[in-house]
Amino acid sequence: MPESEVGLLPRELDGRDAIELGCGTGYVSAWLARRGARPVGIDNSEAQLATARRYQQEFGLDFPLLHGNAEQVPYPDESFDIAISEYGASIWCDPYAWIPEAARLLRPGGELVFLVNSILAILCGLDDGNLPAGDELLRPLFGMHQVDWPDDDSLEFHLPHGKMIDLLRDSGFAVEQLIEVRPPADATTRYKHISLDWARRFPCEEVWRARKL
Numbered sequence: 001m002p003e004s005e006v007g008l009l010p011r012e013l014d015g016r017d018a019i020e021l022g023c024g025t026g027y028v029s030a031w032l033a034r035r036g037a038r039p040v041g042i043d044n045s046e047a048q049l050a051t052a053r054r055y056q057q058e059f060g061l062d063f064p065l066l067h068g069n070a071e072q073v074p075y076p077d078e079s080f081d082i083a084i085s086e087y088g089a090s091i092w093c094d095p096y097a098w099i100p101e102a103a104r105l106l107r108p109g110g111e112l113v114f115l116v117n118s119i120l121a122i123l124c125g126l127d128d129g130n131l132p133a134g135d136e137l138l139r140p141l142f143g144m145h146q147v148d149w150p151d152d153d154s155l156e157f158h159l160p161h162g163k164m165i166d167l168l169r170d171s172g173f174a175v176e177q178l179i180e181v182r183p184p185a186d187a188t189t190r191y192k193h194i195s196l197d198w199a200r201r202f203p204c205e206e207v208w209r210a211r212k213l
């Protein structure tokens, strides 16, 4: 979906300090930089950062890229106006570590924005991520926190909405929006775990927006 329809990025970006938590190839930071923000990307993979650096050269952008853990960012308190994560810290870090860390890094009034798989996609998804989600709930919602995907030996973190709201509130945020992403009828995908038919009926991804009080 085009950003003009999703509305993931904060509206005011010009001159704002931003940190991308788990920046990977850094394309979200690149979007921010092109809109006038001053992004910093942090990622714990040197290989991903090497790709990000190559893209910086290719597209003529230059912003700091740090090698480190998004749960413990080496910046002082209240250094940023925006903290953002697109499938970075938002699914790979423990929310009970990275969300309080984002709160520490943000100035009062600062915005936290993150994109993740929807809870329904996690509930209906099979352990084999190559098989599409169906209409049956395959995992319990209560107690959801660490989610294992044995087929590729990885684990992610996902919280039920009630727990996520509690955590954001306890970390000093006010929740402003939960965008349930619905692709257009003619959308295409290269992913196997969600079909277009499923994603037209249920949200497959969600964007959280919260503001530090």
Ligand SMILES: C[S@@+](CC[C@H](N)C(=O)[O-])C[C@H]1O[C@@H](n2cnc3c(N)ncnc32)[C@H](O)[C@@H]1O
Residues within 6 Å of the ligand: 021, 022, 023, 024, 025, 026, 027, 028, 042, 043, 044, 045, 048, 068, 069, 070, 071, 086, 087, 088, 089, 092, 093
């Ligand atoms: C699926 S990528 C998404 C990042 C970016 N949006 C992209 O598409 O390149 C997830 C990134 O999170 C990073 N990551 C995972 N755990 C992390 C941690 N604890 N601290 C920082 N980065 C982390 C991974 O190295 C990877 O680059």
